[in-house]
Amino acid sequence: MGWHWLTPVGDLLLVWPTALLTAGLLARRGAQSASAIRHWLLWLGGACLLVAASKVAFYGWGTGVRAWNLTCFSGHAVLALGFWPMLLAILVPPRRRRLRIAMLCLGLCLGVLAGLSRVMLGVHSLSEVLAGIALGGGVAWLALRALRATWLPLDRGLVASAVLLALAVWGGSRLAPPLPTEHWFRQVATALSGDEEPYSRRRWRHAEQMRGRH
Structure with missing residues (x-):
């Protein structure tokens, strides 16, 4: 499977x-x-700050849970879970509950796969991705509760523009550094x-081994 295609x-x-x-619309x-x-933007921004804080704390002081190989939250997992389930769900009117739930599940699967791609590419440990999925999933849960009565009707022109924009940014993230x-x-x-x-x-691991010898 081409995991590198899921990372963006x-x-x-x-x-x-x-x-x-989406917020503007x-x-x-x-x-x-x-x-x-x-x-929702505040929750997503707060989650991103927690990701940044966990990484700074690890790089600066070696924080984390060595038994779990957990150094920080996976930022990709947080962003993917914190955004896509909510976006896909609100594209469906609340009255179409089954379809909305199906879109929500699709967003959750997409987010989980994006997180797992970081494990498969050797960027994060499984525990770090699971931590990111939990944090991003919490953002999604809060957002969906707040927006449960809201939906985002899109005309064909706007959908086409949004898809082209997303493809352009996604492709650029694959090609650009x-x-x-x-x-x-x-x-x-x-x-x-x-x-x-x-x-x-x-x-980090070496420091643990040295402490174990003493």
Whole structure:
């Protein structure tokens, strides 16, 4: 399976522009929808901050759960689970409950596959992806509760434009070099901790082995 094709589903450059576009469209549906979408963006943003904090803490101080090989939340899993289930669900009117649930399940499967792609590509451990799925799933649950009475009717022209935009961003994320977010996290971590080098998974494991010998 081409796991590298699934990774962009949870990419920052695809999810956040699409999320902001969705928020703008929902805001036009009325004050209630605008309030709900603001809360959803805050929850998604808060989850992203937790991802960043977990990575900075690991790179700077070697935090994590060694028994689980857990160093941080998987950002791709958080973004994929925190966005796609909600988006696909609200494309269906609430009265069509079975279809809405089916779209929700499709979004959940898409998010889980995006998270698993990080394991298969050797970027994250399974525990880190599961932690990201739990955090992103929590965002999706809160968002769907807030937007349970809202739906996003789209005309054909807008759908075509949105699909083309998503394909363009997704394709660009495959061809263009990724944002150096991990490098930024390492720089912030070393600046805050005062350590000369950021922690790596190998250094983290070595520190555990040394403690075990003593």
